[in-house]
Amino acid sequence: MADDLWDSDDDPTDLGRLVNADPDSVHIELLAASDRDESTAASLYRVSLPTHRTLSAAQRRFVLALDAARADAEELAQQLAAVEVPGAPPLGWRVDWVRGSQLDSRLHWTLTGHQQAVTTVDTAQVAGRSLAVTGSRDGTVRIWDLTTGAEAFPALRLGTDTRSSLDAEVDRVATVTLDGRDLALLRHRQPGSEERVLLLDLVTGTLVGECVRVAAVADLDGRSVVLTVEDDRTLHLWNTATGAQLGASVPAQLLADEHGHPLALRAELDGTTRFWDLSDLSGASLGTPLDAPPADAADELADPRATVLVVDGRLLACAFDAVDVSHLTDGDTAVVVLGDLAAACGLRSGAVARTSPYVEISGHPVTLLRDHGGLLRVWDRVTASRAGADGWVVTTEELGGQPIRLPAQPEQCPWSWDPADPAPAVAAAELDPATTVLGTVVVDGRVFRLTTDADHAVRVLDGASGTEARRPFANHKDRVRAAAMAVAGQRVYGRGPLAGTIREELRAVTAGQDRAVRIWATDLARQINEPLKGYAGQVWDVATATVRGYPVAVTAGADHTVRVWHMWHKPALRCTEIRGHGDTVLAASISTEVGSRPLVVTAGADGTVRTWDLPYGLPTGESIRMEAVLAAVARVGERRVVVTASADAVLRRWDLSGRTELDQAMTGHTGRIVGLATATVDGRAVAVSAGTDATVRVWDMATGQPVGAPLTGHTSRITALATATVDGRALAVTGSWDRTVRVWDLANGQQLGAPLTGHADWVTALTTTTLDGHPIAVTAGRDGTVRTWSLRDHAPLAGHEPLPGRPAGPVRSLAVVTADGGAPRLVTTSDTEPCQVSVRDLSTGAELDAPLVFPAAVTALLPHPEGRVVVCYGTELALLAAR
Template sequence: MADALWDDDPSADPTAVPGGLTDPGWLVCTDPDSVLALLWSSSQPQERWVATVYRASLDMHRRLTAAERRFVLALDAARLEKEGLAAQFAAVAVPGAEPLGWEPAWVRGSQADSRLLWTLTGHQGQVTAVATAVVTGRALAVTGGRDGTVRIWDLATGREACPPVQCPTDARSALTTAVDRIATATLDGREVALLFSELAGEQRLLLLDLATGALTGECVCVVAVAELAGGSAVLTLEDDRTLRLWNIATGEELGSSVPAQLLAGPHGYPAAVRVELGGAVRTWDLAGNELDSAPVDAAEQAPDPQAAALVVDGRLVACAFDALDIDHLRDGDTAVALLGDLAAACGHRSGAPVRVYQSVAVAGLPATLFREYGGSLRVWERVAGSRPGAQGWVVTTGELRGQPLRLPAKDPGEDGWFWRLADPAPALAADAGNSAASVLGTFVVAGRALRLTTDADHAVRVWDTATGAEVGERPFAGHEDRIRAGALAEVNGQLRAVTAGLDRSVRLWEMAGGRQVNGPLKGHTGQVWDVATAIVDGHPVAVTAGADHTVRVWGIGERRALRRTGIRSHEDVVLTAAMTTIQGRPAVVTAGADKTLRTWDLADGIPYGGGIAAEVSLMATAELDGRAIAVTAAPDATLRRWDLGTGEELGQAVAGPVGRVLALATARVAGRAVAVTGSSNGTAQMWDLATGQHLGQPLTGHTSRLTALATATVDGRALAVTGSWDKTVRLWDLATGRQLGEPLTGHADWVTSVTTTTLNGHPIAVTAGRDGTIRTWSLPDGRQYAEPLPCPTGPVRGLATAALDASTHLITTNGTETVSVHDLATGAELVPPLRCPAPVQSALTAPNGALVLCFGREIAVLSAVGGQASALGGAGSGSVRDADQPDP
């Protein structure tokens, strides 16, 4: 095992405990579930920091090898500003694996947060709803979203408590229910989740038993209520057009629903219904009379295999069928016609279609009907949430799970489709009742019922529902977009609020003083849709649901957060990066979706200046009159030049080539600094960086869009290498503007990436295609240099090269979180895959061999172990943004 974990924290305990949180080798090589048992019990400062680092990517550790985990732990330590820990994790020797090769030097824009406890992954779509509950002493979270699944998580272990629950599929539309909201409650002594959704224009509610993880039933649509056969009966409609008649008093089903065939009259409107009962075919007209034969000609019969009929005691009383052209109903909706005795009992004309409702009045009170799967009908009274009697479910809420029941907000008295599980709260004070206010939820904390609201200015307020008075000194202000959800919790005797919004942030507020606690909770890479709170092993936590397909669990009890450098970074995804030199020091330039350019000293990550405002899709760097400059291409193909030392724009913006700019590189031609652009019209164009004017005629030859571009100097001659959707690679003499030789063929699909380097002292171009191959080409003569190599993990989006330990390393990215490193000569894996916490947008090497990775909003610089690496890439990275995707 390695030495004790020790970094720049003077309070750290240097004493190693073999097999414990201070043993880096054990942490790297041990099964994560064995480490998990120690994370909650860490007590010493150093142990707590190590536990924080380990939790940052705990969801990844479980599916990684020890060699891959080594890099993730080192990177997360650097993201949390523990560079000493990062170096020690990187130095761990993993049996059977090569040394890491690079170790994290610094990270800027880190989204790692010391308060993150778990990242729960499994949903394949946006997670839109979350609620919490306690079942048999375990704190659980229930989540649902756009993938049509509901998942139950054990918050103490970060694992799913049971297999995912697949939501039902609509029988008519074949669409799967997507859960919009979730609430938890205690029903008949069982902990359950109520799943709210809307499908095919109809609102639905499902019930999930949290102890078993099984769906137990759903609310049903009501067609009619009538006094029939001496008692109250209700007719319900299910999504597959099944009709059921129930005795409200007993919950038992009356009659039977059977498939039916509709017989059309002269104008296509249903005239009769034909069913098969007991092996005999029977036919009724729409007055409910049984017929000896069909009243229409056989040629006009219109079978509808999805029609249904309800037969009670041998009599037809209702049928359901496609609405067709019926007034007030849409095609595809279900029309229900009441016949005979049932129509008369409801006061309807026999055979006339009736409306379908989602609630019903029982004993004069509004109620919702719920059908158990395989069981009877239940009546849920909508005012108080329970109905006395054998068929009424006792519904209770409380603080057992840290958060009481929260239902979608409805105005008191509004005829919503759901019921209320608590008496409506008194109206808020007049200044809180404005139309712009939105209720995030009502919560019971320390015996007080409190309501959380937000307004059009994204401010959050808390109100006492008993008095209508505002709680707290001032509203919480900080969100930059609409707030989607919020929750309240008691932390160390103080009231705290957690809010989540479309600005992708989760914020923690302290009621006393209305202050934000330790800045936003960082981690989600998409909008945050819902939030709930819970108590786990005595610790208060918040659970958030995100559009990034993840559920995240945060500790909200600590007042202290990890220190931050205070260096401002990108506020959105980093799109691309390039190397340059400023004042004689290597630097990296990054362009973000936040429309800024930022320049960083490669050695220590200190930025130059405050950033440059620019919308960038592609970028390259060059030297012009002794100044480091960046040339950028905007989405509208406009080219701009920027002085990276001063942040000033050089000259005027230049109208770029016709079509989108899909590739960009720089070169020096006859002593002149130039930019070369590749366009969606299949041409390349040179531009004078001093004047902004285009040089010569476009380089033509490709028959489809030009998607990859790099430059190199060979025997004093400036060359460009281009790749295209036409599956060819072409070489160009930039001094003459002529193509060199014939097109280089071999790729069987689009060419997506290109870079230039040397292999065994020979100048070559390296290209990658959507055909899953990497090919090398000799730049002096245009011949294929070696046998093709397979792409390591799918189509390559980016290429870079570096020399390390006397071999040429090929670094590839494919739009995922993985960076692969292989020997360019043999294709052998030289370093285990480097896993990042977000998709890698750019990877490039520096002159000193450092490796720069841009993932999400973060920029990480990895230094070569032993300092033996050197960059071999050409003057242009040839990076292509979405080059293999069609135009929208």
């Protein structure tokens, strides 16, 4: 984007317009710009859009300023924070720094709507639109327009099982073209029923058919026929030459003996009730109707639904709930072939057939589909020819069907067809048993196959010869789950033996169980930049598409999102990767001892404890590798020592200078440790811990020995802990499930005053501070209130009424920040809006800012005496300074 646009009134990158204008309008204007030339502000806006798209202008201003700091663009962050928003006060915070940033300028869209992990994705070009089709564990299928980032159609819900209340999970999506219609195949299994493959019309967003399950294939009375079964156990017999149905399905009932075992089948045939003995499925009598039920038949089964198939007066098959059928489970459908049909199939009358959508007819592997018009279609999965970059053309022999395009899908998926041609692709039997085929792609008429094996490398094989066509990609640290390829344009070689030649430049995208998503230049087997950043969990599937002429990668994630990434350019933002946590920050602590440089200690779900220099946010050394859920820091003599609490209720001490563990772990708690802080008692550094065993324990930081007996008094688990110094006396303040707040003298281990009561539910968070020179404790409860208490009077602070939790609901974390003699700011976040932080005047409860919105859930708030607060969210931490 040209620099002179900054002076234009219509410039989409004008900072005031970025903050105040309608996000969708601004984004459309930014899409018209070349991504190779766009400014940092434009790139930042696009990447930040998923977070700020639905926010107010005042909230958007903070999000953009925060994300500019995440991109290491400090000057732009200050400029965005200073933008005026009509009707809103100036932003009350300055973002000093952000560390562990997960911002990635290759992100094009974040598509949200799924409520559980997104497990599968495929793409298609339909009516000039680039679409993505996604399936999720929430039982929905969604179709997305990759150009606008909006859903092309309302979400399609596939149903919920009435017995288990579980959704039907979609575990595979593939796009095809049949009779000129663009479709998606959806494979799912609802609890208690068989696997189904449905057809979704990508033009209308509606279901138009399904792959039927075949129970038998035979030549009956000189006709090629197939027996199919529906999910409701309805049977159909089809003439494969004409697509017409033969005979009729008749509802039937199962009769049971006194023990509930199926004994007989009853149906109405031509107005006459007939019975069939089921007591011996292998017996010949099963095909012979009876005039009366067997003597032992006592009652109908609780689920009596069954179907019989009658052709020209002959009973040829029946279907019922697979009770007591050895190779099936209750809820599956047992299909029994009888009489002439059994003989034509070469089976014994009464044999239970195995059903599958994938069968052979006249020696050809085929898949049968039924559309909502009732027509049966047969897809031949062998007869094939190449059809360019869009896939394969497949014709059908039995019904003379139209060409279809088959997708590149993993070989281990039973409905991922692998068409053959005169130069067949590598068969699974020819590959090493440890090799997994991730997918195939056709480029300029040439077939490539992506495989992986035990060394976690991804190899590109020539589909005709099976030889390696590219050097392997080898950077993943764990099993590769998915891979895809796309043409990124043409590359002109300027030197070497290829000088002057032009070749299609390919990009590959791979997703591993190591949670890394990597983009590769396939010609050089070289990774392009760092792995894609920003996912909060595993990526389950990847696909590629073309949007506005450029290739993109589409990823399906366990964090409920679908993300679209640019594959052709380097990151536009100046995002400097600072070492940080590789997973969620679980807890944090801050040291502010006089004469020492402030230090922040964080414990992450990645199994590391890290320390950060507070003024600049720089790591102070290598991380400490250990599983910790809490951490605190104190000065012991000339050393800084970190104390950590692990999930096994053990406290450990670490010397920060050498990152070494000090002798003697501290044990004594009989339940999980949920609170940890440090204090100075009579000139001695101590650690204070509180746990679910309802005790508070004090430990000498120099020796690791307990100081005095455990502090007892709470009648239930302790849920919050903080320390303070009041009139020269070291105190601990605790909150509990018993709804009380208690104050303890750490020098003598005595409780000061009576328990502080008022919360109507358990205490969720607390902090200590001063208000007008008076030492206080601020507590939050699950009752949705925030209360203030005098640490001198050991009573509610006079003149201060309880405040409601903000955002609405139980408070997760809180801090009090005071800057330059201004009003003390109460900063809180809740479980109901975990990504939002409320800022209020502690004295009056008045809102001082619109809620601050972060790109991930806030896990900790740490106040600093100089009017600053450290905010830990997701894997990142930021230092905000009050203005």
